[in-house]
Amino acid sequence: MDVINQLLGGFGNALSPSNLAVAFIGVFLGTLVGVLPGLGPTSALAILLPLTAVLSPTTAIIMMAGIYYGAMYGGSTTAILLNIPGEVASVATTLDGYAMAKQGRAGPALAVSAIGSFVAGTFGVIGLTFFAPLLAEQALRFGPPEYAALIVLALTIMVSLSGPSLIRGLAAGGFGFVIAMVGISNMSTEPRLTFGFMELGGGVDLISVAIGMFAVAEIILAIEESRKAVAIGKIGRLFPSRKDLKQSAPAMCRGGVIGFIMGLLPGCSPGLTTFLAYDIEKKVSRHPEQFGKGAIEGVAAPESANNGTSSAGFIPLFALGIPASPPLAVLLGGLMIYGLQPGPMLFQQHSEFVWTVIASMYIGNIMLLVLNLPLVGIWARLTTVPFGVMAPIILVLCIIGSYSVRNSLFDVFITFLFGVLGYFFRKFNWPIVPFVLAFMLEPMLEETYIQSINMAISGTPVIFFTRPISLTLIILALALLVVSVRIKRRDEIRSSMGADSEA
Amino acid sequence: MVILGKVQFIDRVAGVFAIVVGTICLVEARRLYQYRLPGVLLGDDTFLTFGGIWLLLAGLLMLFVSLPGMSPVVWPNREKILVIVKTSIVFLLFVFLIPYLGFAITTFAVSTSFFFIIGRYSWYKSLAIAFLFTLCCYVIFTVWIYIPFPRGLFGI
Numbered sequence: 001m002d003v004i005n006q007l008l009g010g011f012g013n014a015l016s017p018s019n020l021a022v023a024f025i026g027v028f029l030g031t032l033v034g035v036l037p038g039l040g041p042t043s044a045l046a047i048l049l050p051l052t053a054v055l056s057p058t059t060a061i062i063m064m065a066g067i068y069y070g071a072m073y074g075g076s077t078t079a080i081l082l083n084i085p086g087e088v089a090s091v092a093t094t095l096d097g098y099a100m101a102k103q104g105r106a107g108p109a110l111a112v113s114a115i116g117s118f119v120a121g122t123f124g125v126i127g128l129t130f131f132a133p134l135l136a137e138q139a140l141r142f143g144p145p146e147y148a149a150l151i152v153l154a155l156t157i158m159v160s161l162s163g164p165s166l167i168r169g170l171a172a173g174g175f176g177f178v179i180a181m182v183g184i185s186n187m188s189t190e191p192r193l194t195f196g197f198m199e200l201g202g203g204v205d206l207i208s209v210a211i212g213m214f215a216v217a218e219i220i221l222a223i224e225e226s227r228k229a230v231a232i233g234k235i236g237r238l239f240p241s242r243k244d245l246k247q248s249a250p251a252m253c254r255g256g257v258i259g260f261i262m263g264l265l266p267g268c269s270p271g272l273t274t275f276l277a278y279d280i281e282k283k284v285s286r287h288p289e290q291f292g293k294g295a296i297e298g299v300a301a302p303e304s305a306n307n308g309t310s311s312a313g314f315i316p317l318f319a320l321g322i323p324a325s326p327p328l329a330v331l332l333g334g335l336m337i338y339g340l341q342p343g344p345m346l347f348q349q350h351s352e353f354v355w356t357v358i359a360s361m362y363i364g365n366i367m368l369l370v371l372n373l374p375l376v377g378i379w380a381r382l383t384t385v386p387f388g389v390m391a392p393i394i395l396v397l398c399i400i401g402s403y404s405v406r407n408s409l410f411d412v413f414i415t416f417l418f419g420v421l422g423y424f425f426r427k428f429n430w431p432i433v434p435f436v437l438a439f440m441l442e443p444m445l446e447e448t449y450i451q452s453i454n455m456a457i458s459g460t461p462v463i464f465f466t467r468p469i470s471l472t473l474i475i476l477a478l479a480l481l482v483v484s485v486r487i488k489r490r491d492e493i494r495s496s497m498g499a500d501s502e503a
Numbered sequence: 504m505v506i507l508g509k510v511q512f513i514d515r516v517a518g519v520f521a522i523v524v525g526t527i528c529l530v531e532a533r534r535l536y537q538y539r540l541p542g543v544l545l546g547d548d549t550f551l552t553f554g555g556i557w558l559l560l561a562g563l564l565m566l567f568v569s570l571p572g573m574s575p576v577v578w579p580n581r582e583k584i585l586v587i588v589k590t591s592i593v594f595l596l597f598v599f600l601i602p603y604l605g606f607a608i609t610t611f612a613v614s615t616s617f618f619f620i621i622g623r624y625s626w627y628k629s630l631a632i633a634f635l636f637t638l639c640c641y642v643i644f645t646v647w648i649y650i651p652f653p654r655g656l657f658g659i
Contacts, residue, residue, distance in 0.1 A: 033648070164571050165570040165571055167561060167568060167570055168517075168570060170557075170561050171517065171518075171521050171558070171561035171562070171564075173557075174525075174554060174557040174558040175521070175524070177550075177554045177557065178524060178528055178551075178554040178557075178558060181550060181551055181554065185547035187538075187540070187546055188535065188538035188539070188540075188546065190535055190547060192531065192535065192547060192551065193527075193528070193531055216594075219590075220587055223583060223586050223587055224583050224587065386622070387622075388621055388622025388623060389618070389632065391617065391621045391622070392621055392622060392633075392636075393614075395590070395594065395617055396610060396613065396614055396617070399613075400640065400644055400650070403650070403652070404644070407650070407651055409598050409601065409602070409653075412597065412598050413595070413598050416591070416594050416595060416598075428513050428517075428576060429574065442550070445550075449549075449550075492571050
């Protein structure tokens with residue numbers, strides 16, 4: 001009851017004209033910046049932080065929260081329309097989002113993305129309202145062994161996303177795993193797999209690789225196919241039908257819950273949660289063969305997971321002062337600039353501020369929907385722009401996007417290289433997702449594994465089996481692996497029987 | 504999955520490549536082993552060894568196991584290959600020219616070339632569209648967001 005009263009008080013403040021205006025501006029600017037490839041929520045917050053300097057602490061944090069949400073959503077727009085994943089969390093969205101855009105269904109994809117983000121964001125804010133301190137405490141029980149086990153669980157996704165051949169998928173994953181190790185090593189700071197090239201000392205950046213393998217490769221293929229526009233054929237409905245909403249609703253809920261739970265864990269990458277949500281959705285679907293070809297659930301699940309993660313990230317931030325992700329670290333910096341120390345005392349010493357921000361997050365979610373749904377039609381029409389105009393624009397945006405990650409021309413070169421590689425992957429029907437997934441997870445796995453072994457009294461991997469959460473996750477990973485391999489084998493046998501009968 | 508059945512040529516190539524890369528990883532892991540701290544059970548070579556073995560096994564399987572899901576590859580005709588090659592050259596030219604010409608001029612030149620090569624627009628149209636596009640990129644990325652692109656010899 002006390003929580004409800006405080007929340008109502010927060011709404012009273014958040015619904016003031018100035019706070020409403022600031023929330024809207026934050027969401028709008030965040031979406032605009034998030035749309036630009038290579039610029040994710042961290043960059044958006046860092047770039048727009050100075051704008052908040054003239055505002056009061058509460059108003060500034062409201063604006064920053066709006067920027068955060070907006071940027072998370074904005075990244076999905078280019079992922080769906082142009083196959084350019086603006087950030088790690090958008091990679092899973094490209095798999096079905098872009099396929100839908102090519103079928104003239106960019107509108108429903110974008111709309112479901114917005115609605116899913118709203119649904120999941122609302123779940124997250126409800127969780128934040130009622131369960132913040134309790135959940136934050138539980139999240140602290142996750143240490144390096146638990147994270148390492150979680151990443152191993154995520155790696156099992158490679159099996160179900162490896163396309164028609166498991167072995168090709170595993171080989172692609174192996175390449176991704178190895179390429180992620182290029183650079184300066186964690187423990188000895190020796191160069192690893194750099195072969196004397198200084199430029200490789202900084203490693204290979206994930207965004208540059210993803211932009212190359214998805215967007216640049218797609219452009220090369222489109223040139224080959226003499227495509228007239230992104231959307232092949234007429235654009236269909238601009239908004240999802242009732243059937244689309246009915247199909248995607250369970251995916252939104254599941255994705256939102258997965259994203260929320262994972263988002264509580266400090267350091268849990270949104271890329272990991274989006275892929276997990278995608279894979280789980282594929283596993284429970286009655287038509288898993290549709291995934292990767294324009295299944296609307298394949299957009300709803302990762303987008304909901306993405307927004308669920310971003311909302312849940314505020315819980316460890318406010319309750320414990322631990323930023324769950326780089327954008328929230330920037331937000332933490334913003335809080336500290338205004339003299340607000342996140343942590344258990346924040347709720348007691350600055351309760352009005354906390355509840356106003358929580359209330360504004362509800363409002364921000366609604367604004368995200370109100371702002372972006374009407375724009376769906378405009379964005380969707382972009383897919384009919386002649387390819388001769390879109391392709392050069394996309395290529396230049398890819399160049400700018402990959403450069404802007406680390407201000408490095410070498411990353412642009414990497415984008416080109418992986419664009420060519422991605423083209424050959426597509427030509428030979430090799431799966432790209434296991435490559436990207438392993439590439440994304442290897443650094444996290446190595447770091448948490450090293451930390452776990454250092455923690456262990458015996459200095460051996462036994463620690464993973466002596467901690468209950470870690471053990472549970474490993475058992476779950478093994479179970480998922482067995483199930484995934486059996487499903488994959490069954491599909492391989494069915495497809496080879498089908499090929500035999502046709503012959 | 505049929506062992507020793509008809510293995511696709513490209514799978515064999517990929518298998519050999521995987522074995523080569525896996526071997527390189529193991530050699531590199533051996534080099535890094537000496538940098539392990541004394542008394543520590545793992546080092547920077549640990550995951551490299553794991554990755555190397557992973558690739559070796561995958562490579563061997565690809566060499567000897569017939570894999571499903573391979574359809575005949577249709578390559579583009581000569582004309583399209585030329586367009587792809589020209590586009591690639593222009594893409595790479597961006598990387599090499601921008602330190603000298605700066606972001607604005609390089610983007611303008613590269614966009615014009617892309618519109619001409621891919622879009623098959625006339626030079627005049629390509630120049631006009633590229634000018635508008637470059638202006639937008641300059642305003643958004645350089646003026647508003649302050650991405651520190653090289654300014655080149657002309658300072659723009």
